[in-house]
Amino acid sequence: MSPFFQTLRRMxxxxxxxxxxxxxxxxxxxxxxxHAPMDRTAFFRNRQEARYGGKNGGKCC
Known part of the structure; x- marks a missing residue:
């Protein structure tokens, strides 16, 4: 994938x-x-909870 499309996808x-x-x-x-990172599914769920009323507000540091 070209850098342009990678940037477009990220945006x-x-x-x-x-x-x-x-x-x-x-x-x-x-x-x-x-620390072991979360897998992609757990990461997505964690970010959804943080955005829509999770317990810790999505902050790690």
Whole structure:
């Protein structure tokens, strides 16, 4: 996939509120190296709960 389409896809996901799983994986690798990251399904559910009334407001740090 070309960089243009990757950017377009990322923008479309952000417009509908779908978070970037790859950015989450980078964050976990850089800031929480001792913790296993959530799989894609668990990550999506976690972000939905945080956006629509989850318990912790979606903050990790």
């Amino acid at each position: 479309a996901h952000l417009m509908v509120g779908q978070p970037d799983y790859d950015a989450y994986l980078r964050h976990m690798r850089d800031h929480h190296p001792g």
